[in-house]
Every structure is written in C-alpha cells, then in structure tokens.
Amino acid sequence: MDPSFLLVQSLSGLASASSLFVIASGLTLVFGVTRIVNFAHGSFYMLGAYVAVTVVPWLLEIDRSPWLFFAGVLISAAVVGLLGVAMELLLLRRIYKVPELFQLLATFGVVLMVQDAVLKIWGPVDIPGPRAPGLRHGVEIFGQRFPAYELFLIVVGPAVLGLLWLLMHRTRFGVLIRAATRDREMVGALGVNQALLFTGTLFLGAFLAGLGGALQIPRVSASAQMDLSIITEVFVVTVIGGMGSVTGAFLAAVLIGQLQAFGVLVFPKITLVLVFLLMAVVLVIKPWGLLGRPEPAAGRAALPEGILSPRGFGGAERALLGVAVASLLALPLFGDAYAVKVATEVLVFALAAFSLNFLVGNGGIVSFGHAAYFGLGAYAAGLLVTKGGLPMEPALLAAPLAGGLFAALFGFFVVRLSGIYLAMLTLAFAQIAYAVCFQWVEFTGGDNGVVGVWPSAWASSRHVYFYLVAACALGAILALRHVIYAPFGATLRAARDSEPRADAIGIDVRTHRWLAFTLAGVAAGLAGGLYAFSKGSIDPTMLGIPMSVDFLAMILLGGIQTVMGAVVGAAAFHAIKDVFMPLTDYWRFLLGASIIALVLIFPRGLGGAWGALRART
Amino acid sequence: MAEAVLDVAGLKAGYGPAEVLFGVTLALRRGEVAALMGRNGAGKSTTLKAIMGLLPPRGGKVRFAGTDITGLPPFRIARLGLGYVPEERRIFTDLTVFENLEVGRRPPRAGRDAWTPERLFAVFPNLAEMRGRRAAAMSGGEQQMLTIARTLMGNPDAVLLDEPSEGLAPVIVEQMAEAVLRMKAEGISVLLSEQNLDFAAAVADRAYVIERGEIRYEGTMEALEADEHVREAYLTV
Known part of the structure; x- marks a missing residue:
C-alpha cells in the first residue's frame, strides 16, 4: 500500500483522537472528583455544537476572521460550562451520596430533557456549521491532500492535554482537584x-465537552443524535484509559483513533467490533484500564439496598396475585384488540424487567445495557424467520439462546468488574450490539430493521398469540423466581452484600455472577423474541440505551427491593407510557423529569411502598 | 484554670443503627495537651470525628473558641481554626510532599506567625529532603509527619490528633512526641486520642479515659499514671 496514503489515514485517526480526548478528559475529570459518571456529558457535547452553529455564524457576519471563529468556539464552550454549573447546583449536589445506579439514571434523565429542549429550540433538522476561515484549504502531504482544519485538530488534543497538566500541577485549584x-x-x-x-x-x-462539540461544527452538522453516539465512544475511551486519568484518556483516544482509521480499511462496516476487541483485551489484562486504579472504597454506596431475604406470598397477596393473573388471562374474552396488544406487551416487558431485577436487586449487578440481550433475542428470531425462512417455533427457541450466548460472551468480561465500571461496560457492549445492528444494513436492515416477522398460522390471531406470550412469560418469571429462592439466588445475594466474605467462605463469586448474567440474558432474549413476533418487525431501538433505561425505570418504579416489584413496575410503566405518550410532544422531557423525581423522592418504588404498608399493618 | 478552647458536652454519635457515643463531655484548655485514652472500640476516634463534623453528631453540643460548631460541615470547622490529623494518615498519595502541604494551606491568623513549607521543613527535616517526591513513595513514619505538617499549614489554634503513635517504629514515636511538644510550644492546644500510656505520659498534661462511649475518668496525667485501679479497669488489655 502507498505509504503516503497510510500517513494520511493515520493523521485522520489522530484528528478524531484529538476530538475524542477533549471530550473524554472532561468526563474523566468530573468522575475523578465527584465519582459520578455523567451521562449528560454527551448532551453537553451536543449543546456545544448547537450553541456554536448559532453563535459562530453570527460572529462571522461581523468579520470573516479566524480569530472570531475561535472566539465563538470558546464562547460556546463557556456557555456549556455554565450549564454544567447549573446542573451541579440543581441536581448533582443532591445525589452525591445516593447509589451510583441512581446517579446514572438521574443524569440520564437530564439527557432526555436536553433532547426535547434541543428539538424545541433548534428544530428537528440538522444544522451545518460554517467552515473555519483560514483553515478551509487542503494541505499537500506527500502528494495527498489533507484538510488544514484536521491538522489543526491534531494539535488541539496535545495542547489541551498540556494545558490541563499545567492546570492540575501548577494551580491551587488543580492540586485540590487531584487531592x-x-x-x-x-x-x-x-x-x-x-x-x-x-x-x-x-x-x-462541561466546558471541555462543549469545546469538543463546538470544534466539530466544520466537520459535522449539529444534530439531535450527537449525544448518545458520542457518550458511548467517550465511555469506551475512559474505561480503556482508566476512569479519572486524563493521561489515560489521551492514550486510549489515540489508540482508538488509529484503530478506527486503519480498521476501516479492513472491516469497513464493523470498526466498532475492533474497538470492542481492544476494550476486551485491555480489561482482561488491566481491569481498571490502562492508567486507572481500583476505586477507593471509602464511603462508597455502590448499590441501592437490594432484595433482602425473599419471603413467600402471604394469603392476601396470593389472592391478589390470583385475581391479577385470572383477569389478565380473561382479558381477551372481553377486551378489544388494542387492550390485548397492550397486555401482550406488558407481559413481555414484565419478563424483561424481572430478568433485569434478577441481576440488579438480587445479584447487585447493575446492568445498564440489558436491552442488548432483549434486542439480540428479537433479532435472532426475526432474522431466522425473514432471512432464514424458518417458522416461528424454532425461531422462538433461538431467541433465548441468542440472548444467553451474547450474555455469556459479554458477561465473561462484565463480571470481572464491579460498580460503576461494570455498569459502563454493560452499556458499552450494548451500544456495540446496537451499532452492529444499525450499521450492517445488508443483513439487519439498518435503521429500518426488518418487517414481516409474523407468528405461525396457528398463533397468528392476537388472542392465541397473547396466550402463547402469557404461557412463556409467566413460566419464565416463575422459573426465575424459583432461582431467586433457591440456594443459587441466596449465593448471589451473599456475593452482592460482601464479595470478600462470600469469597472467604469458598464461593466462586465470578462464576456465579457469570451464570446469573447468562441466565438473565436467556430470559431477556426470550422476551425479545416474543416482542418481535408481537410487533411483526425488528429495529435497532429494541437494543438502544433508551430501551435499557426503560427497563431500569420499570424496576425502579416497581422497587428493586422486592421480588415481584419488577412485574408491577413494568405494568405501571407501560400503562403510563401508553396513556401519556400520545398526549404530549414532550414525552422524553416528562420521562426524564419523572426519572429524576423518582430518584430524588421515591427511591424505593411501588414495591417499597407496598412493603411499608404491609409492615405497618 | 485556663479557659476551654474546645468544649464538648453530652456528645452522641454512631454509625447506622449502632450507637457508639452515649454523651461524651470533655474540655480542652487553651495551650494544653490533653489525652483521650481508652481501648480499641471505646469511642476515641468516633469522638474526634464527631467533633470535626466528619460524623454528624446525634446529640449534645460542641463549642470551639466560643462558637457553636455542632453539625457544621468539616470545612467550616477547619476554617475556624480546628485542625484534624486522621488515624489512617490519609495522605494524598498522588501528590508530592509540597502539594500535600498546599492542600492544607489556609490564610494566616491574626497575631500568629503563619506556617509556611519552609518553617515546617525546619521542624520536620526529613520532609525537606523529599519535598518533590510523591507521597506514595514515603515510609509510614514520614507520612505521619506529613499529615501533621499538612494540618499545621491551616494555622490551627487547636488540633485533634487521632492515635499518633499507632503502628510506628519506636524512633518515629519519639519524633512524634517531639512534634506534639513543639505544637504546644507554638501555643497550639492538642487533643490526642491514644492507647499508649507511655506516649501520652510523655506529652499530655491531662487525661480523659473513655469506655463504651462515655468518659469514665478525668484527671492530670500524673494522677492517671498513679491510679492503678483506673488503668486496670479501662486501659490494660
């Protein structure tokens, strides 16, 4: 291959590495001091781009000088910095001491609110930014043309690294941050x-995230999807580099930039798989990342209190449960088609949420990417039916297998970590699965997905399919519930409450967690398969972050301290969403605000409220 | 009798459902060194943490230099001139010796020479030689000296010193005793928690004995040394 081509390829890798580092350095700094992984960091990046496409053209009207361009970029970053201050004062300050699952969820609530705010202010159409005056030309490098602006970006990364080093080592503020x-x-x-x-x-x-976003405007248009796409990349960079380490983030960004620049030549469609492999290798050798260190354990409430000792149902509850199940099963007899559809979905989500709470509430394994296994189950079933020409029955068997297989693969790495690192790794894996389904258009149908995922003839009526789903979902829930009550479930709870003590009495914590993760993947995969046939199609939203967050919101609403809370939470969440979503254009804003409210004032959920009521009587 | 710079009355504190302090009452007089003696788990460190606001007091009152500091956040208490040297040292291991001192630096107080790194290096000559070294690369004794120096950078009027002789080699314990006496000579009042009677006897003027979260004895250091009964009951293991 032509060496000058390789050089240019490598330079473009450095340019993306630079941008990625500027953004990731902000996330890792904030995490280092506050111990909060700020999901809204991607939103700050997006806001940086939107503010810049508004401010910079306005400044360039005055004079098309490079200085005004960069003044505009810095102003945009400062505006975003102030938004970061507002977020600290209004929200973060109240959640420094709450468990990290709640912190992640609350900052994700901000992501949802910002998405709707951005759509409201700037509209749904992507906004292209102006090119930088003075840097619009190409530079000749060994006969290849390379954009001058990219060269400039290559310089920005090391410059920011240097400035941050000076700030951290030569100012009192920096020394205090490091302390x-x-x-x-x-x-x-x-x-x-x-x-x-x-x-x-x-x-x-937030300034650094905003700077990263503002610097992007000559390269990409500001769009409302920027936040979640960047946050995954930034999470991967910070996990590989080591949470809290700025230099580690720089190294990781350079590595990933090069990997993507050259990977695109080898596997043009799935460069993300290479990133995944790099992350897996790094985490197996160094679980805390290249330059990271184990979390200082002092004063860290890693988990919300989970399921304590599961108790059987009392008489009243058994009766209540009987009535609930009976009326659910009787629903097709008097409900209309719409009610049957909603009930089918509730059952599917109940199983997915239950399998997630099996991990979170019972095992203390906070998965932030549970939708991956749900969605992979759906894709396995859907693709087998549409592309493989198989009937529904074997496809439905393949769904839990696919969910379990990928849960076993990803879980192998996931269970090596704990706490926030674990949550971020599950999220990163889920995003990789999402990206593959999204990018591999020929096979998965890309953004549009695949339609025509219909049940076999005998199950094609809504009613029959409802009973099929009810049998599968209720059966799987009962089986998982049985596992919670079995010694295996107790072992998971022991490992959740104290890993070293469980270790000391001879429990192989990692293997138990791996099995649990796989089992939850099997159940989620089954739910996904059932969902695919009920919708008649598959698409990437089934394994996106918002779906994972929906599952978390369900178990939070139901109460993670209770065994059956997840089922109640799924029903309540889906019903609320079904009633309110068509009524408002600001569903995401409301959902985000509700998640924050749930975290701040109602952290024990409906199940917790029921438990408190029961304890009182 | 000199006025009390620190006045603790009926202090209660605990961790979660566990009550540890059941009403601790003690006073630290201006310019003295007082020792809070007791066995492991008697409530010594908890008392110091509750005074400093690191553990929210559940009852009682703490007054420092005439101000009610009960329930104030630790940084407010520190700014009023009460220093705290933790038992586990809690050095910032990523920072150099010099940077550790910088974290502790507060503005000087009226009528007193401010502590500077140079003045502290004169008191702790070992530290002077390693000012640019990362604290992680120091020995335990050197780290202990650094925690004291770091707290002195805040120009405190009084210092809470948690188990200063714990886990140190005898030669370092001697240096530690000198450091405490040096603080006293500078006019700083010191309340130290201690299990080691010899160490306390070498530096303290008065002693309190704590057992199961309550003060069981109060007297001069000489009186405590002479009182075999109290020593048997509350101190010997």
Whole structure:
C-alpha cells in the first residue's frame, strides 16, 4: 500500500483522537472528583455544537476572521460550562451520596430533557456549521491532500492535554482537584469548601465537552443524535484509559483513533467490533484500564439496598396475585384488540424487567445495557424467520439462546468488574450490539430493521398469540423466581452484600455472577423474541440505551427491593407510557423529569411502598 | 484554670443503627495537651470525628473558641481554626510532599506567625529532603509527619490528633512526641486520642479515659499514671 496514503489515514485517526480526548478528559475529570459518571456529558457535547452553529455564524457576519471563529468556539464552550454549573447546583449536589445506579439514571434523565429542549429550540433538522476561515484549504502531504482544519485538530488534543497538566500541577485549584480525586472528605477536613470545588470541576468538565462539540461544527452538522453516539465512544475511551486519568484518556483516544482509521480499511462496516476487541483485551489484562486504579472504597454506596431475604406470598397477596393473573388471562374474552396488544406487551416487558431485577436487586449487578440481550433475542428470531425462512417455533427457541450466548460472551468480561465500571461496560457492549445492528444494513436492515416477522398460522390471531406470550412469560418469571429462592439466588445475594466474605467462605463469586448474567440474558432474549413476533418487525431501538433505561425505570418504579416489584413496575410503566405518550410532544422531557423525581423522592418504588404498608399493618 | 478552647458536652454519635457515643463531655484548655485514652472500640476516634463534623453528631453540643460548631460541615470547622490529623494518615498519595502541604494551606491568623513549607521543613527535616517526591513513595513514619505538617499549614489554634503513635517504629514515636511538644510550644492546644500510656505520659498534661462511649475518668496525667485501679479497669488489655 502507498505509504503516503497510510500517513494520511493515520493523521485522520489522530484528528478524531484529538476530538475524542477533549471530550473524554472532561468526563474523566468530573468522575475523578465527584465519582459520578455523567451521562449528560454527551448532551453537553451536543449543546456545544448547537450553541456554536448559532453563535459562530453570527460572529462571522461581523468579520470573516479566524480569530472570531475561535472566539465563538470558546464562547460556546463557556456557555456549556455554565450549564454544567447549573446542573451541579440543581441536581448533582443532591445525589452525591445516593447509589451510583441512581446517579446514572438521574443524569440520564437530564439527557432526555436536553433532547426535547434541543428539538424545541433548534428544530428537528440538522444544522451545518460554517467552515473555519483560514483553515478551509487542503494541505499537500506527500502528494495527498489533507484538510488544514484536521491538522489543526491534531494539535488541539496535545495542547489541551498540556494545558490541563499545567492546570492540575501548577494551580491551587488543580492540586485540590487531584487531592479530592483521592480523598474528598479529607480535603474538606483541611478547610476546603468541596461544594465550590465540585461546581468548579463541573464547569471545567462541561466546558471541555462543549469545546469538543463546538470544534466539530466544520466537520459535522449539529444534530439531535450527537449525544448518545458520542457518550458511548467517550465511555469506551475512559474505561480503556482508566476512569479519572486524563493521561489515560489521551492514550486510549489515540489508540482508538488509529484503530478506527486503519480498521476501516479492513472491516469497513464493523470498526466498532475492533474497538470492542481492544476494550476486551485491555480489561482482561488491566481491569481498571490502562492508567486507572481500583476505586477507593471509602464511603462508597455502590448499590441501592437490594432484595433482602425473599419471603413467600402471604394469603392476601396470593389472592391478589390470583385475581391479577385470572383477569389478565380473561382479558381477551372481553377486551378489544388494542387492550390485548397492550397486555401482550406488558407481559413481555414484565419478563424483561424481572430478568433485569434478577441481576440488579438480587445479584447487585447493575446492568445498564440489558436491552442488548432483549434486542439480540428479537433479532435472532426475526432474522431466522425473514432471512432464514424458518417458522416461528424454532425461531422462538433461538431467541433465548441468542440472548444467553451474547450474555455469556459479554458477561465473561462484565463480571470481572464491579460498580460503576461494570455498569459502563454493560452499556458499552450494548451500544456495540446496537451499532452492529444499525450499521450492517445488508443483513439487519439498518435503521429500518426488518418487517414481516409474523407468528405461525396457528398463533397468528392476537388472542392465541397473547396466550402463547402469557404461557412463556409467566413460566419464565416463575422459573426465575424459583432461582431467586433457591440456594443459587441466596449465593448471589451473599456475593452482592460482601464479595470478600462470600469469597472467604469458598464461593466462586465470578462464576456465579457469570451464570446469573447468562441466565438473565436467556430470559431477556426470550422476551425479545416474543416482542418481535408481537410487533411483526425488528429495529435497532429494541437494543438502544433508551430501551435499557426503560427497563431500569420499570424496576425502579416497581422497587428493586422486592421480588415481584419488577412485574408491577413494568405494568405501571407501560400503562403510563401508553396513556401519556400520545398526549404530549414532550414525552422524553416528562420521562426524564419523572426519572429524576423518582430518584430524588421515591427511591424505593411501588414495591417499597407496598412493603411499608404491609409492615405497618 | 485556663479557659476551654474546645468544649464538648453530652456528645452522641454512631454509625447506622449502632450507637457508639452515649454523651461524651470533655474540655480542652487553651495551650494544653490533653489525652483521650481508652481501648480499641471505646469511642476515641468516633469522638474526634464527631467533633470535626466528619460524623454528624446525634446529640449534645460542641463549642470551639466560643462558637457553636455542632453539625457544621468539616470545612467550616477547619476554617475556624480546628485542625484534624486522621488515624489512617490519609495522605494524598498522588501528590508530592509540597502539594500535600498546599492542600492544607489556609490564610494566616491574626497575631500568629503563619506556617509556611519552609518553617515546617525546619521542624520536620526529613520532609525537606523529599519535598518533590510523591507521597506514595514515603515510609509510614514520614507520612505521619506529613499529615501533621499538612494540618499545621491551616494555622490551627487547636488540633485533634487521632492515635499518633499507632503502628510506628519506636524512633518515629519519639519524633512524634517531639512534634506534639513543639505544637504546644507554638501555643497550639492538642487533643490526642491514644492507647499508649507511655506516649501520652510523655506529652499530655491531662487525661480523659473513655469506655463504651462515655468518659469514665478525668484527671492530670500524673494522677492517671498513679491510679492503678483506673488503668486496670479501662486501659490494660
């Protein structure tokens, strides 16, 4: 291959690495000090781009000078920095001490709210930005033309790294940030006002995300999908580099940039799989990333209190359950087709949510990408029927197999980590699965998915299919519930409550967790397969982050302390969504606000409320 | 009798459902070194943490230099001039010696020479030689000296010193005793928690003995040393 071509390829890899690093450095700094993984970091990046496509053209009207372009970029970053301050003052400040699952969910609530706000302010159409004056030309490098702006971006990354190093080592603010990264309580005991330090850190972090977004405008249009696509890449960079390490983020960004630049020559469609392989290799050798260190355990509430000792149903509850199941099963006899459709979906989501709470509530394994196994089950079933020409029955068998297989594969890496690292890794895996389904258009139908996923003739009536779903979902839920009550479930709870103690009495914690993860994947895969046939189609939203968050919201609403709460939560969530979503254009905004409210004022969910009521009587 | 710089009355605290302190009352007089003695788990460290606001007090009152500091956040208490040296040292291991001191730096107080790294290096000559070294690369004794120096950078009027002789080699314990006496000579009042009677006897003027979250004895250090009964009951293991 032509060496000059390789050079240019490598340079373009460095340019993307630079942008990625600028954004990731902000996330890793904020995490280091506050110990919060800020999902809304991607939203800050998106806002940086939107503010810049608004401000920069306005400044260039005055004079088309490069200085005004960069002044506009810095102004945009500063505006986003101030939004970061607002987020710290209004939300983060209240959740520093809550379990990290709630922190992730609350910051995801902000993501949803920002998405609707952006659509409202800037509209649904992508907005292209102006090119940078003075950097619009191409530069000749060994006979190849290379955009000058990309060359400039290559310089930005190391420059930001250098400036951050100076800030961290030569200013009091930086020294305090580094001290707080190790032991923030002690910093407080030495007279430092942590609140100010945290607010300052959020400004810096959001500023860097905004800067990353604003610098992108000559390359890509500002669009409402920027937030979730970048946050996954940034998560991968920070996990590989080591959470909290700025230099690690730089190394990881350079590695990933090069891998993508050259990977695109070898596997043009699935460069993300290469990134996944890199991440897997790094995490097996260094579980805390290249330059990361194990989490200082002090004062860390990793998990919300999960299921304590599961108890059987009391008489009243058994009767209630009987009535609920009987009326559900009788529904097709008097309900209309729409009611049957909703009930079918509720059953599917109940199984998915139950399998997630099997991990979260019972096992203490906070998966942030459970939709992956749901969606992979759906894709396995859907593709076998449409492309493989198989009938429904074997396809429905393949769904749990696919869910379990991928859960076993991803879980092998996932169970090596714990807490926030684990949550981010599950999310990254889910996004990779999403990206493959999204990008591999010939096989998966890309964004549109595949239609024509219909049940066999005997099950094609809505009513019959409903009973099929009811049998599968209720059967699987009962089986999983049985596992929770069995010694295997108790072992998982023991490992959740104290990993070292479980280890010390001879429990192979990792293997148990791996099995649990796989089992939950099997159940989620089955739910996904059932869902595919009920909708008649498959598409990538089935394994997207919003779907994973829906599942988490269901178990949170139902209460993760209770065994059956997930089922109630799924029903309540789906019913609420079904009633309110058509009524408003701001469904995501409302959902985001509700998730935040749930975290702040109602963290024990409906099941918790029922438990409290029961305890009182 | 000198006025009390720190006045603790009926202090209660605990962790979760576990109550640890059942009303601790003690006073630290201006310019003195007082020792809070007791066995493991008696409530020594908990008392210091609750005074410092690191553990929210569940009852009682803490006054420092005439101000009610009960339930204030730790940084406010530190800014009023109460320093805290934790038992586990809690050095910022990624930072250099010099940077560790920088984290502790607060503005000088009226009528007193401010502590500077140079002044502290004169008191702790070991630290001077390693000012640019990462704290992770220091020995335990050196780290202990650094925690004290770091707290002194805040120019405190009084210092809470949690188990200063714990786990240190005898020669370092001696240096530690010198450091405590040096603080006293500088006019800093010191309340230290301690299990080691010899160490306490070498530095303290008065002693309190705590057992199961309550003060069981109060007296001069000499009196405690002479009182075999109290020592048997509350201190010997």
